[in-house]
Amino acid sequence: MTAASVTTRASARWRWFRMPGPRLAGSPKVLPAVLGLPVLLWQAVFFAAPLVFLVIVTFWQVKAFRLEPAFVLDNWTRILFSTTFQRALVHTIAVAGTTTVLALLIAFPAAYTIAFRLNARARDLAVAFLIVPVFSSYMLRIYAWQIVLSPEGIINALAGAVGIGPLPLLGGAVSLQVGLLTLTLPIAMLILVFAMAGIDRTLIEAAENLGCRRARVIAHVILPSLRPAIALTATTSFLLAFGDYISPLFMTGSKPPTLSILIVDTVKSGSQWPRASVIGVSMLVMLALVLGLGQWLARGRAARKEAAR
Amino acid sequence: MPTPFIVLDKLDKRYPDHHAVKSIDLAIEAGEFIAIMGPSGCGKSTMLRLIAGLDEPTGGDIRIGGDSMRGVPAFQRNTPMVWQSLALFPFLSVVENVAFPLRMQKVGAAQRRKRALEWLDRLGLATMAERNIAQLSGGQRQRVAIARALVTEPSVLLLDEPLSALDAHLRVRMQTELSRLHRELGITFVYVTHAQSEAFALADRIVIMSEGRIQQVGRPQDVYRAPANAFVAEFMGMNNLVRGEARGGAEGRLEVGSALGTFEVPAEAPRPAGAPADFVIAADRITLAPEADGPGISGTVLGLEFVGSTQTVFIEIAGGAEFRVQKQQHEIEALDLVPGRRVTLSWDPRHAWLLPQAA
Numbered sequence: 001m002t003a004a005s006v007t008t009r010a011s012a013r014w015r016w017f018r019m020p021g022p023r024l025a026g027s028p029k030v031l032p033a034v035l036g037l038p039v040l041l042w043q044a045v046f047f048a049a050p051l052v053f054l055v056i057v058t059f060w061q062v063k064a065f066r067l068e069p070a071f072v073l074d075n076w077t078r079i080l081f082s083t084t085f086q087r088a089l090v091h092t093i094a095v096a097g098t099t100t101v102l103a104l105l106i107a108f109p110a111a112y113t114i115a116f117r118l119n120a121r122a123r124d125l126a127v128a129f130l131i132v133p134v135f136s137s138y139m140l141r142i143y144a145w146q147i148v149l150s151p152e153g154i155i156n157a158l159a160g161a162v163g164i165g166p167l168p169l170l171g172g173a174v175s176l177q178v179g180l181l182t183l184t185l186p187i188a189m190l191i192l193v194f195a196m197a198g199i200d201r202t203l204i205e206a207a208e209n210l211g212c213r214r215a216r217v218i219a220h221v222i223l224p225s226l227r228p229a230i231a232l233t234a235t236t237s238f239l240l241a242f243g244d245y246i247s248p249l250f251m252t253g254s255k256p257p258t259l260s261i262l263i264v265d266t267v268k269s270g271s272q273w274p275r276a277s278v279i280g281v282s283m284l285v286m287l288a289l290v291l292g293l294g295q296w297l298a299r300g301r302a303a304r305k306e307a308a309r
Numbered sequence: 310m311p312t313p314f315i316v317l318d319k320l321d322k323r324y325p326d327h328h329a330v331k332s333i334d335l336a337i338e339a340g341e342f343i344a345i346m347g348p349s350g351c352g353k354s355t356m357l358r359l360i361a362g363l364d365e366p367t368g369g370d371i372r373i374g375g376d377s378m379r380g381v382p383a384f385q386r387n388t389p390m391v392w393q394s395l396a397l398f399p400f401l402s403v404v405e406n407v408a409f410p411l412r413m414q415k416v417g418a419a420q421r422r423k424r425a426l427e428w429l430d431r432l433g434l435a436t437m438a439e440r441n442i443a444q445l446s447g448g449q450r451q452r453v454a455i456a457r458a459l460v461t462e463p464s465v466l467l468l469d470e471p472l473s474a475l476d477a478h479l480r481v482r483m484q485t486e487l488s489r490l491h492r493e494l495g496i497t498f499v500y501v502t503h504a505q506s507e508a509f510a511l512a513d514r515i516v517i518m519s520e521g522r523i524q525q526v527g528r529p530q531d532v533y534r535a536p537a538n539a540f541v542a543e544f545m546g547m548n549n550l551v552r553g554e555a556r557g558g559a560e561g562r563l564e565v566g567s568a569l570g571t572f573e574v575p576a577e578a579p580r581p582a583g584a585p586a587d588f589v590i591a592a593d594r595i596t597l598a599p600e601a602d603g604p605g606i607s608g609t610v611l612g613l614e615f616v617g618s619t620q621t622v623f624i625e626i627a628g629g630a631e632f633r634v635q636k637q638q639h640e641i642e643a644l645d646l647v648p649g650r651r652v653t654l655s656w657d658p659r660h661a662w663l664l665p666q667a668a
Contacts, residue, residue: 200394200396202392202394202396203396203398205363205383205396206390206392206396206398207398207409207413208363208382208383208384209361209363209383209384209388209389209390210384210389210409210410210413210457210458210461211384211385211387211410211413211414211461212384212409212413213382213384213413214382214384216413220409220413221398224398224400224401225399225400227400
């Protein structure tokens with residue numbers, strides 16, 4: 001009798017711990033895992049699995065336009081040692097690097113003006129104008145630029161009226177940057193505006209109070225405070241430009257090719273999925289490197305010193 | 310009398326929606342520790358910002374060391390401030406924070422590091438020099454902010470509620486520290502606070518402000534024992550205000566008639582009968598006795614508040630007025646003061662303070 005009741009109590013306690021009832025599901029230990037599961041599944045199905053498959057495909061072969069599972073390094077050596085790929089890689093890095101520098105140079109003063117010089121209403125309006133293009137079709141904006149820049153376009157029509165031109169505005173490095181900046185600038189501006197709006201204004205006043213003249217506040221307070229945001233802006237701009245397909249295609253006519261153009265060309269010419277995958281994986285490695293570099297830059301000097309200790 | 314070091318001359322500051330500082334005159338002596346007190350929104354912080362040049366006055370002038378500050382930008386004033394939020398630069402290490410003002414003065418790297426380290430050492434932070442701000446405790450950050458403000462060896466230090474973010478224990482320790490620094494450096498400290506205990510403990514003189522105007526300037530004991538008006542009396546907290554009117558009186562004394570009865574208070578000058586005559590009696594100067602035991606006014610104990618070595622007794626007087634009386638623990642026990650107990654209040658007439666007549 002006594003022994004039985006002890007067992008019952010013990011098993012009741014045991015059940016309380018193990019029973020997957022609402023009490024357990026709602027507990028602070030389990031809840032995050034339950035809520036996180038869909039994200040985890042989503043990542044596994046739509047990101048990890050394709051990525052693994054992409055890497056696997058790089059070792060496959062194409063025979064008579066048919067993809068066959070295999071394990072050959074041929075695709076890697078052919079792509080990595082081909083001058084076409086190497087030139088495209090250098091070209092793409094140069095293009096994306098240029099976009100990054102231009103985006104930062106143009107976005108910084110604009111964002112500074114919006115965040116520090118405009119009143120609250122004008123600032124909200126400016127931010128709204130920045131957000132709208134992010135949601136409008138990128139294709140549409142590139143077509144608009146074609147109308148503006150083409151030999152029969154608006155600028156050349158105006159230039160022709162005063163006897164200049166037609167100017168070769170479309171199809172060069174400049175038009176490519178115009179296209180890529182159309183993509184990257186609004187995002188770069190938004191990141192910087194929000195970061196600047198978040199800077200503690202007393203830090204600026206403290207700097208002035210401690211002898212820092214207005215003109216030097218940017219260098220001594222605003223830039224160091226913005227370090228993570230600038231790193232984020234740079235990586236975002238670089239990666240958007242690096243992987244972009246639309247601007248290189250429509251603003252330069254694919255010449256010289258960027259890596260994304262090269263992927264499409266490789267697939268088109270002889271269904272070389274494995275070699276296209278090699279380029280794809282290379283681009284992903286580049287992405288990881290840039291993100292890592294961005295993280296490193298985002299951390300202040302003091303924080304890096306701390307981590308090294 | 311020493312020459313004043315900081316002079317506020319009809320200083321005025323209007324914001325679009327708010328008249329923060331209303332034509333203030335104030336002379337602060339060199340080497341003085343002056344505390345500016347008042348309820349929030351009284352203009353005390355604005356006044357400090359005007360001295361530092363962080364805001365432009367809309368009228369009047371500020372003179373520091375005899376020079377008008379009109380048109381002198383903040384960065385040229387050398388009026389370093391310790392902020393309530395401390396405003397330390399999170400992207401700089403501790404020693405870099407302290408060296409920042411020297412860097413602005415274009416002092417060489419080795420020299421400014423040396424001087425910054427000296428100040429850190431002086432404030433007991435020598436081992437923290439290479440740390441990040443985020444790794445410091447509240448008290449340590451406070452010291453970094455003070456070191457940063459003093460590293461250029463200014464002749465004035467402005468402090469805007471610097472201790473309000475610290476816990477009580479740390480606050481007392483920092484008070485001692487500030488007091489020591491003021492003594493050692495001999496420079497002018499202008500200290501804005503809403504905490505009476507800090508102002509009383511630290512300041513040579515106290516400025517009481519309300520609604521953009523100075524209500525009283527004086528030594529702590531003056532503003533405490535001899536408030537200039539009803540606002541100061543009530544702001545000091547431990548005063549009981551009795552409103553009444555003059556009924557005549559003899560040499561050096563005034564008879565005041567009020568709803569609580571007729572009282573005699575010391576008066577420097579006679580007042581015509583019927584003129585307003587309000588007086589205050591400090592909470593620690595009231596004698597309590599069992600009811601009807603001698604002269605005085607009767608009341609009922611409402612409740613008690615433990616302060617520390619003493620307790621504050623709240624007493625309701627006929628007519629709904631409330632008196633505060635400060636008593637030692639043993640006195641409270643002797644009289645068995647519990648809520649509902651009837652008592653008689655009395656005081657030595659010499660301890661009543663007649664408020665000056667409003668100009």
